[in-house]
Amino acid sequence: xxxxxxxxxxxxxxxxxxxxxxxxxxxxxxxxxxxxxxxxxxxxxxxxxxxxxxxxxxxxxxxxxxxxxxxxxxxxxxxxxxxxxxxxxxxxxxxxxxxxxxxxxxxxxxxxxxxxxxxxxxxxxxxxxxxxxxxxxxxxxxxxxxxxxxxxxxxxxxxxxxxxxxxxxxxxxxxxxxxxxxxxxxxxxxxxxxxxxxxxxxxxxxxxxxxxxxxxxxxxxxxxxxxxxxxxxxxxxxxxxxxxxxxxxxxxxxxxxxxxxxxxxxxxxxxxxxxxxxxxxxxxxxxxxxxxxxxxxxxxxxxxxxxxxxxx
Amino acid sequence: xxxxxxxxxxxxxxxxxxxxxxxxxxxxxxxxxxxxxxxxxxxxxxxxxxxxxxxxxxxxxxxxxxxxxxxxxxxxxxxxxxxxxxxxxxxxxxxxxxxxxxxxxxxxxxxxxxxxxxxxxxxxxxxxxxxxxxxxxxxxxxxxxxxxxxxxxxxxxxxxxxxxxxxxxxxxxxxxxxxxxxxxxxxxxxxxxxxxxxxxxxxxxxxxxxxxxxxxxxxxxxxxxxxxxxxxxxxxxxxxxxxxxxxxxxxxxxxxxxxxxxxxxxxxxxxxxxxxxxxxxxxxxxxxxxxxxxxxxxxxxxxxxxxxxxxx
Numbered sequence: 075x076x077x078x079x080x081x082x083x084x085x086x087x088x089x090x091x092x093x094x095x096x097x098x099x100x101x102x103x104x105x106x107x108x109x110x111x112x113x114x115x116x117x118x119x120x121x122x123x124x125x126x127x128x129x130x131x132x133x134x135x136x137x138x139x140x141x142x143x144x145x146x147x148x149x150x151x152x153x154x155x156x157x158x159x160x161x162x163x164x165x166x167x168x169x170x171x172x173x174x175x176x177x178x179x180x181x182x183x184x185x186x187x188x189x190x191x192x193x194x195x196x197x198x199x200x201x202x203x204x205x206x207x208x209x210x211x212x213x214x215x216x217x218x219x220x221x222x223x224x225x226x227x228x229x230x231x232x233x234x235x236x237x238x239x240x241x242x243x244x245x246x247x248x249x250x251x252x253x254x255x256x257x258x259x260x261x262x263x264x265x266x267x268x269x270x271x272x273x274x275x276x277x278x279x280x281x282x283x284x285x286x287x288x289x290x291x292x293x294x295x296x297x298x299x300x301x302x303x304x305x306x307x308x309x310x311x312x313x314x315x316x317x318x319x320x321x322x323x324x325x326x327x328x329x330x331x332x333x334x335x336x337x338x339x340x341x342x343x344x345x346x347x348x349x350x351x352x353x354x355x356x357x358x359x360x361x362x363x364x365x366x367x368x369x370x371x372x373x374x375x376x377x378x379x380x381x382x383x384x385x386x
Numbered sequence: 387x388x389x390x391x392x393x394x395x396x397x398x399x400x401x402x403x404x405x406x407x408x409x410x411x412x413x414x415x416x417x418x419x420x421x422x423x424x425x426x427x428x429x430x431x432x433x434x435x436x437x438x439x440x441x442x443x444x445x446x447x448x449x450x451x452x453x454x455x456x457x458x459x460x461x462x463x464x465x466x467x468x469x470x471x472x473x474x475x476x477x478x479x480x481x482x483x484x485x486x487x488x489x490x491x492x493x494x495x496x497x498x499x500x501x502x503x504x505x506x507x508x509x510x511x512x513x514x515x516x517x518x519x520x521x522x523x524x525x526x527x528x529x530x531x532x533x534x535x536x537x538x539x540x541x542x543x544x545x546x547x548x549x550x551x552x553x554x555x556x557x558x559x560x561x562x563x564x565x566x567x568x569x570x571x572x573x574x575x576x577x578x579x580x581x582x583x584x585x586x587x588x589x590x591x592x593x594x595x596x597x598x599x600x601x602x603x604x605x606x607x608x609x610x611x612x613x614x615x616x617x618x619x620x621x622x623x624x625x626x627x628x629x630x631x632x633x634x635x636x637x638x639x640x641x642x643x644x645x646x647x648x649x650x651x652x653x654x655x656x657x658x659x660x661x662x663x664x665x666x667x668x669x670x671x672x673x674x675x676x677x678x679x680x681x682x683x684x685x686x687x688x689x690x691x692x693x694x695x696x697x698x
Contacts, residue, residue: 236640243646244646252649258598259652287569290570291599294606339565343571
């Protein structure tokens, strides 16, 4: 069972991880719930539930743009809501964690199957920022015998595009890499573009800053841009704008900026559905009209409702 | 009088300067012509002309995207064409250099006067890459009492956007700075955008990579983007695509890229006129239809014609 300091020690690296995608960070968060449950069998059931709530909120606050962290916490809390003993809480929480893990893996597999059909053989495709779903989908297509090349850019300031390039190249894909503003030179050579996604809701999709610029350029050039996102990325209106909380220190962009220069370092932005060719999910390629069903079906646990929200 | 090694020593810093604009590099190139002329009074006139040609071609090749370098060399060579003594060559060449210097300064002043009227008072304006004309225009507007703020981005890989931010801030402007892909977050806060320009011709405008992305975003958001460019940037069709020669080493983008990753580092790109609100020149704000007059009036010296060109 974690005390507040121990919890913070486990959550801090996830908060400061600027180069991993939402799916990857959600999978690593499962371990934080497991640590929360460890040694809790002899406690009061309500005490264990309360600690699970604390862990869930700490993880969600660490990466407020990443919807899978909300879904992970929400599914654990909903699963244990009716449990009356600590043992029941433990069993149901572990089941929920395993189920979430399975869901994420099956989702990634189903998405990869569809990406295989979307990759134009022999062509160059564009990939942006870093997403484990994009990596696994493109490497899956290559290993199933499709030959193509990938163009990607740095993704300043954290440079997670280099991580993407390195992983794709080490998996046998030929990669062309350039800096972000060269998107305008690079995209006309590409026949399709892929990116991950942190969150989907009624207003559109939230992803790493630069996604709007990429999407606008793709639309201008007539290049289809697909967002790869399992339905664990879908959230209701109340939570959609939480990504705006995620502001990093300006010093990560320019550590010795002169007086009179204020440095902005926001990490996420909205891309409207009109700029996308589709959302590739485990349930097929979805369009804007399909989003409603997923966001209206959500059951949000009371302890994860946002205080003072107009939607609460 | 310069020998080839001395010439190369003077030209190399201009070739490797990735953070200065075309006007600034052209003004510094005047010194290379002056060094070429030094001590040439006792030589044969044709020998001096030939050395001036060599200097002109070396400077043009150093920064093939920057039209003012072509105009500087071309005006010197045209000025000395009919000279029959070394003394005449010297006198006429120096006159041409002084005239070019004067023209560039008057041009910057006339452009600044117009930018004063284009800056919306009290608002935020966007500035991209680095251009001495943009800097002098914005600082002029501030010193004439207009209050406004400037938003600019890094301009990777050479980061000349930091140079822009530093110079604007040291001149008393309040600057907000962010990384390049955050253009989509930054632009909606701005009411106008300004950039420099390396070259203008019938197909459009050539400027630092990222300009197309900025221009596309400005058009999408309805923000007027002005290119500040004296008519010393205008070239004919033969020379327009010379900017494509300017490719820098990939190691300047990523110096230890892994095997399987090829790094592209191109520096310039075309922006179509349709994406711009106007070209701010010393002769007023010009549109696409006005370009023809300037590019058809050019007299190109024989030694600056491009070999093997379809237009030669």
